[in-house]
Amino acid sequence: xxxxxxxxxxxxxxxxxxxxxxxxxxxxxxxxxxxxxxxxxxxxxxxxxxxxxxxxxxxxxxxxxxxxxxxxxxxxxxxxxxxxxxxxxxxxxxxxxxxxxxxxxxxxxxxxxxxxxxxxxxxxxxxxxxxxxxxxxxxxxxxxxxxxxxxxxxxxxxxxxxxxxxxxxxxxxxxxxxxxxxxxxxxxxxxxxxxxxxxxxxxxxxxxxxxxxxxxxxxxxxxxxxxxxxxxxxxxxxxxxxxxxxxxxxxxxxxxxxxxxxxxxxxxxxxxxxxxxxxxxxxxxxxxxxxxxxxxxxxxxxxxxxxxxxxxxxxxxxxxxxxxxxxxx
Amino acid sequence: xxxxxxxxxxxxxxxxxxxxxxxxxxxxxxxxxxxxxxxxxxxxxxxxxxxxxxxxxxxxxxxxxxxxxxxxxxxxxxxxxxxxxxxxxxxxxxxxxxxxxxxxxxxxxxxxxxxxxxxxxxxxxxxxxxxxxxxxxxxxxxxxxxxxxxxxxxxxxxxxxxxxxxxxxxxxxxxxxxxxxxxxxxxxxxxxxxxxxxxxxxxxxxxxxxxxxxxxxxxxxxxxxxxxxxxxxxxxxxxxxxxxxxxxxxxxxxxxxxxxxxxxxxxxxxxxxxxxxxxxxxxxxxx
Numbered sequence: 001x002x003x004x005x006x007x008x009x010x011x012x013x014x015x016x017x018x019x020x021x022x023x024x025x026x027x028x029x030x031x032x033x034x035x036x037x038x039x040x041x042x043x044x045x046x047x048x049x050x051x052x053x054x055x056x057x058x059x060x061x062x063x064x065x066x067x068x069x070x071x072x073x074x075x076x077x078x079x080x081x082x083x084x085x086x087x088x089x090x091x092x093x094x095x096x097x098x099x100x101x102x103x104x105x106x107x108x109x110x111x112x113x114x115x116x117x118x119x120x121x122x123x124x125x126x127x128x129x130x131x132x133x134x135x136x137x138x139x140x141x142x143x144x145x146x147x148x149x150x151x152x153x154x155x156x157x158x159x160x161x162x163x164x165x166x167x168x169x170x171x172x173x174x175x176x177x178x179x180x181x182x183x184x185x186x187x188x189x190x191x192x193x194x195x196x197x198x199x200x201x202x203x204x205x206x207x208x209x210x211x212x213x214x215x216x217x218x219x220x221x222x223x224x225x226x227x228x229x230x231x232x233x234x235x236x237x238x239x240x241x242x243x244x245x246x247x248x249x250x251x252x253x254x255x256x257x258x259x260x261x262x263x264x265x266x267x268x269x270x271x272x273x274x275x276x277x278x279x280x281x282x283x284x285x286x287x288x289x290x291x292x293x294x295x296x297x298x299x300x301x302x303x304x305x306x307x308x309x310x311x312x313x314x315x316x317x318x319x320x321x322x323x324x325x326x327x328x329x
Numbered sequence: 330x331x332x333x334x335x336x337x338x339x340x341x342x343x344x345x346x347x348x349x350x351x352x353x354x355x356x357x358x359x360x361x362x363x364x365x366x367x368x369x370x371x372x373x374x375x376x377x378x379x380x381x382x383x384x385x386x387x388x389x390x391x392x393x394x395x396x397x398x399x400x401x402x403x404x405x406x407x408x409x410x411x412x413x414x415x416x417x418x419x420x421x422x423x424x425x426x427x428x429x430x431x432x433x434x435x436x437x438x439x440x441x442x443x444x445x446x447x448x449x450x451x452x453x454x455x456x457x458x459x460x461x462x463x464x465x466x467x468x469x470x471x472x473x474x475x476x477x478x479x480x481x482x483x484x485x486x487x488x489x490x491x492x493x494x495x496x497x498x499x500x501x502x503x504x505x506x507x508x509x510x511x512x513x514x515x516x517x518x519x520x521x522x523x524x525x526x527x528x529x530x531x532x533x534x535x536x537x538x539x540x541x542x543x544x545x546x547x548x549x550x551x552x553x554x555x556x557x558x559x560x561x562x563x564x565x566x567x568x569x570x571x572x573x574x575x576x577x578x579x580x581x582x583x584x585x586x587x588x589x590x591x592x593x594x595x596x597x598x599x600x601x602x603x604x605x606x607x608x609x610x611x612x613x614x615x616x
Binding site (some may be wrong): 304305 | 365413417422423424436437441550558566592595600602606609610
């Protein structure tokens with residue numbers, strides 16, 4: 001890499017990263033296969049696409065900017081409740097619902113980003129966790145609006161584009177979730193391969209040195225945190241619209257922790273890390289929970305310890321390491 | 330109006346003392362190694378289960394189980410420290426968080442597997458169940474015991490940190506780890522002992538907590554939040570900080586639930602966030 005990059009200008013380096021590779025195209029095309037191969041599992045596939053989108057949003061702040069968040073479910077829940085409440089009170093149009101959810105989540109993300117950008121290490125982890133818990137309590141006590149522990153009932157999502165109804169077999173739900181995931185992914189991909197994305201990686205590696213070379217770390221962190229919150233809000237809204245229910249669970253600490261697990265399992269700091277991690281995690285949960293629901297967490301725990309000890313860059317990092325000698329030759 | 334105020338203060342203080350026992354070890358070890366250990370309450374849970382099992386299955390008296398809760402929690406924690414934790418002292422925050430969350434998940438599932446997810450109630454001896462009447466206010470004997478125990482432990486801790494050779498080593502390591510090892514102090518060994526002591530105290534706290542907050546496998550998660558609040562608000566490595574923070578948190582939690590039940594835990598998180606924004610290193614933190 002050092003030999004090759006020495007002859008590249010920064011522009012050429014970034015342009016080279018943005019080029020689509022064959023395997024990426026194949027990956028996205030393969031996501032259409034569930035329609036043919038597993039028509040009974042489209043509901044699960046739709047959930048996976050939504051979770052992957054959520055994981056992508058965490059990847060932007062954790063994998064690229066190095067902000068460890070234990071409360072990212074707050075934005076997911078905000079988006080879910082925004083879309084859900086809008087729909088319950090008479091506006092069930094899905095796409096504008098998504099936009100409203102992303103605006104609300106993004107606005108709260110922007111408001112909290114002023115605090116987030118000032119801290120690191122334990123204080124940062126505590127603050128993100130605190131915001132998450134705070135919002136969870138808020139949703140719990142505002143039972144009149146959110147339905148409290150019973151969850152938000154009575155959501156009615158209108159047909160997508162006025163044509164495709166959300167039926168029992170989740171055909172529309174999967175297509176819708178997949179399209180949104182792909183569009184947001186394109187945006188994230190563009191963002192990460194821009195000079196801004198490069199600056200984010202610089203912040204991750206050394207937050208003190210970046211301002212010294214003229215990059216405004218705090219402004220960058222604020223921007224990416226807001227974007228990430230908005231994307232998490234979209235993911236939450238998708239879940240609310242496709243399942244037509246929202247529970248307090250969507251804001252919980254466990255959801256934030258699970259999300260971290262997925263992302264790290266797939267490989268943080270890689271665009272496809274969150275997608276792969278979410279798919280492995282959700283499919284494994286679907287398979288294992290049938291056998292022993294309450295012991296599922298045992299295996300997540302074992303997985304986490306193993307990932308940290310054996311596979312520090314996740315599944316994709318491990319694969320890249322295996323593939324590295326091949327690529328050089 | 331006055332008696333409820335005193336009653337709430339008393340209950341809150343007793344609760345705070347419980348939180349202090351649970352979190353003081355975390356504070357010192359975090360200050361020493363900068364290691365974010367989210368599994369601290371899992372060790373506390375181990376202590377709780379030791380007491381519950383010994384009392385319910387083998388009929389041990391309550392007080393006889395407490396030393397064992399301390400010892401077994403400490404032993405289990407040292408096992409983890411030597412095999413897993415020590416490899417990650419130089420790792421990133423993220424790796425530490427992930428490893429210890431993994432351990433929390435494992436411990437919760439393991440306890441559910443061995444002892445079911447049901448509550449584990451214990452039958453206290455009769456002399457701990459009543460209450461003492463003083464100037465027309467009832468003070469529960471068990472809560473008095475909690476306060477006395479916690480105060481005694483605080484005195485012992487402060488004394489041993491200030492006046493013993495081991496305490497001097499710990500303080501040196503908290504202040505400046507590299508300098509301390511440069512002076513020939515075995516930081517690694519000192520840390521292992523401190524870690525064991527801290528987890529042992531958490532185990533004791535877990536055993537004492539059964540009668541106040543109950544015990545089931547979710548304990549490790551529920552009280553993790555409280556412990557982290559105490560530690561981050563009190564300041565890393567500060568025993569007096571943890572003491573003040575735990576007392577404040579206990580009193581405000583009980584008072585909040587008593588006077589404004591509809592807000593619930595909301596108040597605590599709000600107080601924590603504002604305190605952290607005001608002083609990111611905690612009330613008594615130096616770094």
